Amino acid sequence: MIRIMKYGEVSNDEIFDRAMPTVNVTDKVAEIIRSVRERGDEALLEYTEKYDGAKLESVLVTPEEMEEALTQITPEFMAILEKAAANIRKFHSRQVRNSFIINDEPGVVMGQKVIPVDRAGIYVPGGTAPLSSTVLMDVIPAKIAGVKEVVLTTPPGKDGKINAAILAAAKVAGADRIVKAGGAQAIAALAYGTESVPKTDKIVGPGNAFVAEAKRQVYGVVSIDMIAGPSEILVAADGKSNPAYLAADLLSQAEHDKVASAVLVTDSMELAEKVRDELEKQIPQLDRAEIARISIDNNGKIIVADDLRTVIDIANEIAPEHLELCVDNPFDWLDSIRHAGSVFLGRNCPEALGDYLAGPNHTLPTQGTAKFSSPLSVDDFVKKTQYTYFTRDALAAVAEDVAAFARMEGLTGHARSAVIRTMESEA
Amino acid sequence: MIRIMKYGEVSNDEIFDRAMPTVNVTDKVAEIIRSVRERGDEALLEYTEKYDGAKLESVLVTPEEMEEALTQITPEFMAILEKAAANIRKFHSRQVRNSFIINDEPGVVMGQKVIPVDRAGIYVPGGTAPLSSTVLMDVIPAKIAGVKEVVLTTPPGKDGKINAAILAAAKVAGADRIVKAGGAQAIAALAYGTESVPKTDKIVGPGNAFVAEAKRQVYGVVSIDMIAGPSEILVAADGKSNPAYLAADLLSQAEHDKVASAVLVTDSMELAEKVRDELEKQIPQLDRAEIARISIDNNGKIIVADDLRTVIDIANEIAPEHLELCVDNPFDWLDSIRHAGSVFLGRNCPEALGDYLAGPNHTLPTQGTAKFSSPLSVDDFVKKTQYTYFTRDALAAVAEDVAAFARMEGLTGHARSAVIRTMESEA
Structure with a gap:
């Protein structure tokens, strides 16, 4: 039965502490990542046989498999998927950001460009509940961000197949490649690439303790959304x-x-x-x-x-x-x-x-x-780059200030690079 | 002498590989974090004596110390700091994002709110070069984001003092509290809080191998900008x-x-x-x-x-x-x-x-x-929250679709919660 507590009459720990499941899979995950990094698809196939009980020839879903899956989906469910996708698109389209430019001083142009990552990896858990909703929620923001290649990975069943509802959602959302792999091995493939799986720049999506630990270990090599x-x-x-x-x-x-x-x-x-x-x-x-x-x-x-x-x-x-x-x-x-x-x-x-x-x-x-932290959004699939342009006159107007600041920090090489262009004759 | 290579005539590794300095300080950093978490200011003071050679009574910079530092700064340098700060403010103000609302269907209101984090921690390295520019670059975006309390931490010199240029920049940028601590111990204090240092939600700023490893270890407890x-x-x-x-x-x-x-x-x-x-x-x-x-x-x-x-x-x-x-x-x-x-x-x-x-x-x-990844920006100091509002009629129009989707995923409790409000008599 659920416990009722009166705030102020129990300790704050009882109110605010969360059960934090701790499963130590650090070493096992490190070993899996190492194997996939070294042996690529071969290791991926081995782990899929070991952990998912599926003996595969290829880690990729074929067009024929996709076609077959779509025949198993009722028109009614397909319509619900399309409706959900339309709503998700409408909401996430509002998250798209513009680049900006600042040009209000003579000879000075500065700005920020918003650029999608080249490739994104989406992890979708397997298990008893086929989370086709997660496919829509994670793939659509990536496509709206403008990501050219969205790679979805999810563990196959023992029959080597991906649940038809997952594949239908991947189709509706616009995933570009679907990989049959789960767990730490799937995250390793997305982080380092294999023969069949391209290296991605950002990995998102929920998963079990192995997936969470793998995301933690590849953080820095790629970007991740969060440790769920x-x-x-x-x-x-x-x-x-x-x-x-x-x-x-x-x-x-x-x-x-x-x-x-x-x-x-x-x-x-x-x-x-x-x-x-x-x-x-x-x-x-x-x-x-x-x-x-x-x-x-x-x-x-x-x-x-x-x-x-x-x-x-x-x-x-x-x-x-x-x-x-x-x-x-x-x-x-x-x-x-x-x-x-x-x-x-x-x-x-x-x-x-x-x-x-x-x-x-x-x-x-x-x-x-x-x-x-924030809900997953279009922001997760873009990054920003700044740019700065000065004319020679604009540089000349500030070069001495830059040099003075640099000298204050003891960085005379910086100071020199600021003044050299305006000290000497023009290039 | 620098090496000249002809692209295509040397291996790609020679072109693209970076020297990646690897210093293993994992265990040492874990020990420092544990100490600061357990013993707070006491541990912070001990580490500052051990690593920075400064015996302090308090880890906080006092108003008197700030005043004294400002007397050491020339008006010329103060003017440069102000000018740099104005330029940084102008650029970063353009990064401020609006919340949005979507309300184009009867009885449906959805949106995204942009909310600053409650507290931000800024790390500024010590050492030979006093990086007052980093103070401006890291504190100003936090203040523009609307962060109420910005805590800056930087190691003191052997005399127990913070460089005057750092303090002047902190003043110009608007830091709310300045802590005399460096290394992993400073990061631990920002992540977990001590008697004098409030727990922050986001830690940013460059640092040495200890700082980088400490940021990696507290990642998840707080948000960090990046491992530099x-x-x-x-x-x-x-x-x-x-x-x-x-x-x-x-x-x-x-x-x-x-x-x-x-x-x-x-x-x-x-x-x-x-x-x-x-x-x-x-x-x-x-x-x-x-x-x-x-x-x-x-x-x-x-x-x-x-x-x-x-x-x-x-x-x-x-x-x-x-x-x-x-x-x-x-x-x-x-x-x-x-x-x-x-x-x-x-x-x-x-x-x-x-x-x-x-x-x-x-x-x-x-x-x-x-x-x-992106340059540090106002985005680093905010997070987003979504909200959704449906009237009873709006819910009734979609409840069956939600329930059908949930059943497809095997989650009948979800289905039930979607339809219960429109199945039964009104509350």
């Missing part, structure tokens, strides 16, 4: 909320994973108790009841605070991946919400809406990293 | 360039550090040889001749290619921190430059101009990471 922890929801709700709705929302997170966390923060003890009872009623009705039960009992919390202001303060301190704000006028509080990955406002906005269809991204900062 | 490698310049120049200017520019980089790298890529063997001779002539004239000599001999390269197009291709593959493009019409080539931290266009734009005064940032991606 277990999924989280924080529902902030007033006493007028419907307990059945809130319980359903908490369980939508809890069913993900035994280590997922679902937290309700409210100003009403009455609601707290009703939601607790609703959870007990609803858990047995879930297909994934066993997972949800463990998640709720181990990581679930109901925190009761004195007023809504304190509820919001607690939410900011926790900085959850998903934040639902179930109150009458949610926009009244929007300016107070500082730290959360994705915010769902009002009584009619369950997180599931954002997981699939609304348009904002569902790859989000976990473990309190929303204090400094 | 040795400084680099690549000068791309045509045969009409003035060899004396180019040699001065190469040396402005080489004087930084024995591991700094200075590379000239040109389509003219004649220029290559002249620059080589100029380097030999100019090195002895430098105050830091010994450092420059080692840098040029060990890491310097002159690469001669057949034409300018190939010169640009080589520059993109190397993706240098600083790129000078010394040709007649540099804007003709701007679209071809894809990977570089900061680009200096034309014959009158030495890198030193950008190091101090022009306005673009000088904290830049090194070691080829310009392929996926």
Whole structure:
């Protein structure tokens, strides 16, 4: 059963500490990365046989496999994929940034150019749930950013095939190459390249402990989005909320994973108790009841605070991946919400809406990293370059200042390079 | 003497490989971080005595120390600091992003808010060169981003004092708190907080191997800008360039550090040889001749290619921190430059101009990471939050699609939370 705590009556650690799953796979992952770096496709195929039980001839999905997969998708589901993709495109298109130029002094031109990375790698987990929504959420921003080649990698089933819904989503989103590999070996291939997998510049997407550790180890060789922890929801709700709705929302997170966390923060003890009872009623009705039960009992919390202001303060301190704000006028509080990955406002906005269809991204900062990290966006697939142009006269006007500054720092070579062009005769 | 290589006649490794200094300080840094985390200021003071030779009573710079430092700065240098700060502010103000809102369907409001991090930590190296320019470059973007508290940390001298020029720059830039600490211990304090140093959310700034390793180890607990490698310049120049200017520019980089790298890529063997001779002539004239000599001999390269197009291709593959493009019409080539931290266009734009005064940032991606990383900017000090609002009718219109998508992924709890609000009677 979920635990109810009164804020101020338990220690702050009990309110704010997160279960941080620690699996030490550092050495194993280092070994996998080394092998893939040294032996390329050969190592990739070996690991796929070992970990996924699939004996493959090639690590790449063929056009024929894609065609076959598409025949297995109903027109109805295809339409939902297209609708979700259209919403995701609409939202993410607004993230596209312009380059800028500054040219308000004679002979001085400066600016910043926004340039997509050459290649992006998208990791999509395998396992029991085929996350075709993650395919859309991670590939579409890369394509909107203008990335020429988007490489998607996901582990195959024992039959050597990729789930048809994943392939259909990859088609809709516009992935350019699909690799049948999972775990640390897939991340290694994206970071260093193999015969079949091109080296990419940015690797994004959620994954298990092996994937997270591999991303940590290749960080610097390539860019990564984040090290994702277990999924989280924080529902902030007033006493007028419907307990059945809130319980359903908490369980939508809890069913993900035994280590997922679902937290309700409210100003009403009455609601707290009703939601607790609703959870007990609803858990047995879930297909994934066993997972949800463990998640709720181990990581679930109901925190009761004195007023809504304190509820919001607690939410900011926790900085959850998903934040639902179930109150009458949610926009009244929007300016107070500082730290959360994705915010769902009002009584009619369950997180599931954002997981699939609304348009904002569902790859989000976990473990309190929303204090400094952002949802996956077009920004993840671009980088900026500055440029500066001065005419000889413009340089002459500032060269002595530059040289004086450089000398102050003891860097006379810098000083010399600033003045040499205007000291001597013109080139 | 610098080495001249003909592109195509030597191996690609000789052209593209970088000297990657590897100092293994992992365990030492882990120990320092652990100590500061456990013992706070006490540990910080101990390490400062041990590594910087300064016995301090407090780790914070007092208002009296700031006042005293300002009396040591000439009005002329203060004016240069102010001028540089104004240029940096002007450039970085253009990086400020607006939040956006999408509201083109009935009952649906979505958007993205841009929010500054609560606190930022800026590391400024100590040592022989007091990098007051780095203070301006790293503090100003944080303040423009709207960060409420910017904490600057830099190691004191043996006398327990911070260089006056550093303090003056901190004043001009608007740093809110100045900490006398360097190395891994300073990074640990910024990541975890001590009695005197508040925990920050983002740590930026260059440093030695200890600082780089400490940033790597606290990555995830806080955000970091990048793991900086040795400084680099690549000068791309045509045969009409003035060899004396180019040699001065190469040396402005080489004087930084024995591991700094200075590379000239040109389509003219004649220029290559002249620059080589100029380097030999100019090195002895430098105050830091010994450092420059080692840098040029060990890491310097002159690469001669057949034409300018190939010169640009080589520059993109190397993706240098600083790129000078010394040709007649540099804007003709701007679209071809894809990977570089900061680009200096034309014959009158030495890198030193950008190091101090022009306005673009000088904290830049090194070691080829310009392929996926950006100059330090206002973006480093903000994060984004998404929000979504649906009315009950808007939810009802899509709930079945959301549920169908969720069921396809095997997540029936998600499906239930999408439909429960519109299935049952209104709350």
